[in-house]
Amino acid sequence: MTNQISMDGRAMAASFTSDAANVPGGLHRRDVLRGAALLALVLGAPGTALAEGSLRATPQQWALVRRVCDLVIPATDTPGAADTGVAEFVVLALDHGLEADGRSDHLAWLESALAGDARTLPDRLAALDQAAFPPGPPPAVPSPWRRLKALILTGYYTSEAGASRELQYELVPGRFDPDLPLHAGDRAWSSDWTAVDFG
Amino acid sequence: MAHEFDAIVVGSGITGGWAAKELTEAGLKVLMIERGRDIQHGDYPRETRAPWELPFRGEGDQAAYARDHAVQRLNRHFTEFTEDHFVNDRENPYATGDDTRFTWFRSYQLGGRSLTWGRQCYRWSDYDFGANARDGHGTDWPIRYADLAPWYDKVERFIGVSGAHEGLAQLPDGQFQPPMALNVVEAAMRERIRAKWPERVITIGRTANLTEAKPDEGRAPCQNRSICARGCSFGAYFSTQSSTLPAATKTGRLTVLTDKVVEALDYDPATRRVTGVRFVDTKSKARGSATARLVFLNAGAFNSVQVLLNSASTAMPQGLANSSGVLGTHIMDHANTLSGLAEVPGFEGHTTFGNRPTGIIIPRFRNMERLDGRGHTRGFSFQGGALQSGWTRGKRQAGIGADFKRELRGVGAWRMVLVTFVECVPRASNRLSLDRSRTDANGLPLLKIDFAFGAEEHAALREAHETAKEMLEAAGGRFLFGSTEPGAGGTAIHEMGGARMGHDPATSVLNKWSQAHDIANLFVTDGAQMASSACQNPSLTYMALTARAAHAAVGMLRDGVI
Numbered sequence: 084m085t086n087q088i089s090m091d092g093r094a095m096a097a098s099f100t101s102d103a104a105n106v107p108g109g110l111h112r113r114d115v116l117r118g119a120a121l122l123a124l125v126l127g128a129p130g131t132a133l134a135e136g137s138l139r140a141t142p143q144q145w146a147l148v149r150r151v152c153d154l155v156i157p158a159t160d161t162p163g164a165a166d167t168g169v170a171e172f173v174v175l176a177l178d179h180g181l182e183a184d185g186r187s188d189h190l191a192w193l194e195s196a197l198a199g200d201a202r203t204l205p206d207r208l209a210a211l212d213q214a215a216f217p218p219g220p221p222p223a224v225p226s227p228w229r230r231l232k233a234l235i236l237t238g239y240y241t242s243e244a245g246a247s248r249e250l251q252y253e254l255v256p257g258r259f260d261p262d263l264p265l266h267a268g269d270r271a272w273s274s275d276w277t278a279v280d281f282g
Numbered sequence: 283m284a285h286e287f288d289a290i291v292v293g294s295g296i297t298g299g300w301a302a303k304e305l306t307e308a309g310l311k312v313l314m315i316e317r318g319r320d321i322q323h324g325d326y327p328r329e330t331r332a333p334w335e336l337p338f339r340g341e342g343d344q345a346a347y348a349r350d351h352a353v354q355r356l357n358r359h360f361t362e363f364t365e366d367h368f369v370n371d372r373e374n375p376y377a378t379g380d381d382t383r384f385t386w387f388r389s390y391q392l393g394g395r396s397l398t399w400g401r402q403c404y405r406w407s408d409y410d411f412g413a414n415a416r417d418g419h420g421t422d423w424p425i426r427y428a429d430l431a432p433w434y435d436k437v438e439r440f441i442g443v444s445g446a447h448e449g450l451a452q453l454p455d456g457q458f459q460p461p462m463a464l465n466v467v468e469a470a471m472r473e474r475i476r477a478k479w480p481e482r483v484i485t486i487g488r489t490a491n492l493t494e495a496k497p498d499e500g501r502a503p504c505q506n507r508s509i510c511a512r513g514c515s516f517g518a519y520f521s522t523q524s525s526t527l528p529a530a531t532k533t534g535r536l537t538v539l540t541d542k543v544v545e546a547l548d549y550d551p552a553t554r555r556v557t558g559v560r561f562v563d564t565k566s567k568a569r570g571s572a573t574a575r576l577v578f579l580n581a582g583a584f585n586s587v588q589v590l591l592n593s594a595s596t597a598m599p600q601g602l603a604n605s606s607g608v609l610g611t612h613i614m615d616h617a618n619t620l621s622g623l624a625e626v627p628g629f630e631g632h633t634t635f636g637n638r639p640t641g642i643i644i645p646r647f648r649n650m651e652r653l654d655g656r657g658h659t660r661g662f663s664f665q666g667g668a669l670q671s672g673w674t675r676g677k678r679q680a681g682i683g684a685d686f687k688r689e690l691r692g693v694g695a696w697r698m699v700l701v702t703f704v705e706c707v708p709r710a711s712n713r714l715s716l717d718r719s720r721t722d723a724n725g726l727p728l729l730k731i732d733f734a735f736g737a738e739e740h741a742a743l744r745e746a747h748e749t750a751k752e753m754l755e756a757a758g759g760r761f762l763f764g765s766t767e768p769g770a771g772g773t774a775i776h777e778m779g780g781a782r783m784g785h786d787p788a789t790s791v792l793n794k795w796s797q798a799h800d801i802a803n804l805f806v807t808d809g810a811q812m813a814s815s816a817c818q819n820p821s822l823t824y825m826a827l828t829a830r831a832a833h834a835a836v837g838m839l840r841d842g843v844i
Contacts, residue, residue: 155682163687172339180344209682216680233677236690240673241333241340249691250673254330259506259636262466271672271693273333275637276508278672280358281699 140174144190147197148173154208155232156239161249164239172238173231181234192227246273287313287537287574288839290559292544292589295394296821297808297828298580299526300437304832305578306533310839313572314536315561317543317581318369318390321397323523326513328363336362357387357775359398359511367391367398367511377717379732383770386584386731386777392540393522394582398511400775401490401519401639402665403443403822405434405454409650409661410816413705417659419738420612420708421784423813424794427454433826440529441520441825442496444504444640445488452661453485453645453818459493461486462504466632467668467696468642474757481647482753487640487665490520499528508637519639541565543724544589547577547804551597555803555844562724576803576835576844580828583809584613587714587780588729590791590806603781603798603806609791610714612782613731614815616774617704617739619767622750624759626668626696633670633693641667644700644753646817648745657741660705661817664750668698698759702746703774705817707738714780733771743768776820778809796831803844807831 140148152164152173164170177189197207215226239245246252250273271278288310291301302314333340342362347355354360354368369388378384389395408427414420431454438457446461464472464486472484491504501517501524510519517524530536542561548571550557558573579586587610593602601609646661653659671694681689712734716727743766751761771777784790787799796811798804807828809820816823838844 156687157684159684159687176338176341176344179338179346180348181338181341212682213680216678221678229677236673236676237339237341240690243332243334246333249687252332254332254507256506256636259463259634259638261463261469261634263633263635265631265633265693268692269633270691271670272635273673275670275672277637277667277669278693279674281669281697282671282674282677 139178140190144194145170145174147194148190150204151193151197151208151231152235152238154205155235156245162244164235164245167239167242167244169235169238169242172242173234176234176238181237189227189231193231196228240273285558285573285575287311287572289313289576289578289835290315290572290574291578291580292559292586293317293394293580293582293808294392294522294527294538295389295580295582295808296396296399296522297824298394298578299396299522299530300825300828301578301580301805301807301832302530302536303526304829305836306530306535308832308836309535310836311535312530312537313574314530314538315542315544315559315572316392316394316538316540317564318392318394318540320538320540321392321513321523323517323521323528324513324515326515328366329509329512329515331363338362353385354387356385359400360387361511363509364398364511367513373723375720375722375728377720377728377730379730382731382733384731384733385770385772387772387775388582392538393527395775396521397513397523399821400819401510402643402819403438403441403445403456403488403490404643404818405456406430406816406818406820406823407452407454409452409646410814413660413814413816414708417653419659420813421782421786421789424783424785429794430823430826430830433830434822436829437822437825441490441525442492442494442501443488443490443822444493446485448483448485450483450645452647452650453643456488458488462489462491462493462638462640464642465634465638465668467626467629467698470629471626471668471698471757471759475644475753478756479647479753482644482749484642484644487643489640491639492518499525501525504639506636506638508639510639542570543726544581545569545724545726546593547579547589547602548573549593549595549597549602549801551595554801556602556801562726564724567724575839576805578828578832578835579804579806579810580808583778583780583812584714584729584731586806586808586810588716588726590781591714591716592727598800603791603800603804605800606788606790608710608782608789610780611710611712612708612813613712613714613733613777613779614706614708614812615733615771615777616706616815616817617702617735617743617768618774619702619743619746619765619769620699620763621664621702621743621746621766622698622700622754622761622764624698624754624761626698626757626759628758629696632696641665641699643818648742655742656745658738658745660707660738660742662702662704662742662746663817664700664702664746666699666701668696670694670696697762698754698757700750700754700764702743702750703776703817703819704739704742704746704768706815707736708779708782708814709736712779731771735768735771739768740766776809776815778812778815778820781806781810782813783811784813795834796827797834802838803835805831805835 156164294316415422445458504518644664781791
């Protein structure tokens with residue numbers, strides 16, 4: 084039996100009675116490739132191409148989701164949800180079961196729930212939203228709108244503009260200040276992960 | 283016979299790293315075997331990613347998680363940033379009894395769960411080591427706090443634990459780096475609660491995150507990012523990679539093998555010694571073996587038991603080191619739930635900056651000098667903290683449009699969270715066994731978990747809820763929610779026991795040196811050795827027991843006892 088002593092902590096080629104080759108980092112490379120492919124899918128392709136591709140939404144649904152994103156988080160002094168790829172995130176996330184158990188058809192539900200004259204869509208959405216959040220504990224059977232709204236908020240506040248312009252983002256705070264004055268208009272930290280987790 | 287190594291350490295997590303460090307520094311030639319892949323310190327590809335740089339913004343591909351990470355996804359630290367630091371559940375199945383709910387959170391990789399752990403470091407006291415003798419559950423620990431105190435000192439100094447000295451008998455002080463700070467609300471709650479109940483103390487979490495650099499070891503102080511489970515290239519929290527592995531490697535006496543799962547230990551009935559390990563390459567499925575003068579099992583509590591059960595032979599048909607028949611029994615995990623959540627008014631003009639990587643702890647205050655728990659004889663403690671909510675509160679609120687966006691721009695109300703950890707009584711019915719009817723991809727029989735909380739834990743959960751509510755309200759909070767229902771077994775990620783330490787070879791697996799009663803050159807120094815569970819995090823105690831056992835083993839080798 085021969086073996087090489089590992090001086091740097093890395094598992095080096097060792098031949099015991101096993102003849103297997105160690106392949107450090109193999110998992111990692113695969114994962115990066117998978118991630119890159121998905122990233123290109125989300126960011127690199129226009130909505131119409133996505134609609135006809137692997138993301139399942141009709142052109143009418145794409146248009147509706149974009150409009151609804153814009154109504155929930157409009158552009159103000161910072162970009163709104165429609166300008167920051169949130170519709171694409173919502174459709175991707177629905178396709179992959181985020182905020183939902185399996186892929187119940189939230190988009191078809193939304194079309195049906197908001198059907199009517201385009202000019203009065205904002206009023207119907209506001210009414211739908213109010214009804215989905217009654218006072219008191221969450222309803223036993225929540226409105227599908229709660230999930231769609233949650234995805235719109237996630238998509239927006241984790242976008243670069245939402246996280247770092249509408250809110251503030253600091254990956255490396257470098258210190259902890261336990262008590263600072265809070266002023267009206269101060270923007271929250273999107274990088275406060277505990278607050279994100281426990282809302 | 284001629285051995286290839288002086289010692290084999292099975293596993294590279296929190297205790298495996300410590301065993302490797304202590305044994306190599308004592309002059310032994312050591313082989314450390316890890317079932318998972320290699321991860322080099324600093325090779326944490328998603329450490330610095332922003333949410334918008336990930337396909338699912340940090341939330342992950344839920345369809346893929348449902349398929350591949352059905353259990354691991356339930357871990358709060360499991361995210362799209364950290365998913366590579368947890369096992370694939372489909373490839374790593376386990377069995378449970380019909381009535382068992384058990385979420386087994388695992389990290390099969392170099393460094394194990396030291397990369398993903400919660401980093402909370404608490405000494406156990408004689409309330410803990412004396413618990414079994416006091417109320418008769420389980421079997422008495424063969425050690426007391428005084429046996430372990432110097433080893434706690436050694437471990438704390440090396441790994442770096444920040445914390446505040448409080449002089450509490452139930453949570454002994456240690457060799458602390460300067461504490462992280464309580465935030466403004468926690469500091470006020472501490473004073474208000476202590477004014478009413480002097481024995482209930484809010485103190486900052488004692489955490490293995492450095493507040494002072496350890497330049498000789500290349501470790502920088504914590505940057506207050508609180509994204510530890512992604513891996514920390516600053517080396518600011520203790521992991522095998524940041525701390526024990528470099529120390530062991532520096533000796534020149536360490537060999538590391540990754541992607542090799544140990545299936546069994548070899549045992550020589552003539553000498554009554556283990557002679558080494560047999561392993562399977564997880565990629566090629568080729569089998570291999572290695573020999574050594576002694577073996578340290580540090581595979582993680584349940585996996586170490588699995589190796590022993592799977593090492594049954596003609597000489598030891600019930601499993602290795604199992605002449606008592608108790609191997610696999612008396613497993614424990616803290617009963618864990620959100621006992622209280624309250625909104626705390628009066629601090630609207632205050633906020634914080636930075637992400638402190640620890641919360642607070644309220645050490646146990648029941649069943650100390652007298653047995654005053656209602657329906658239970660052990661302890662419960664709280665961890666948690668005060669925080670201001672962020673944008674995710676919008677998911678629970680009505681509102682759309684510019685006003686809604688403006689409202690979510692600022693921080694939300696202050697809230698205080700108290701999560702309880704309830705001591706789990708050791709019971710014979712909570713146990714591990716092998717399901718030989720099913721095997722995993724490496725041909726090993728599945729580990730089967732039978733586990734349920736009992737009347738003691740449920741009584742303590744009720745009392746934890748009541749006391750959380752009364753403390754939060756007395757301190758000015760508006761109580762919102764609290765539960766008395768524990769999460770599934772495994773939720774606390776403090777699964778332990780199965781090869782308990784004890785005085786009597788007829789009722790325990792290990793002696794006071796973490797050494798098998800039956801086999802003098804076999805040591806089990808991970809969570810499997812625990813005879814009771816206390817109500818605070820166990821990893822620091824595992825490390826201290828490992829360092830102590832390594833010292834004892836080296837002495838026995840030199841004295842020719844082994």
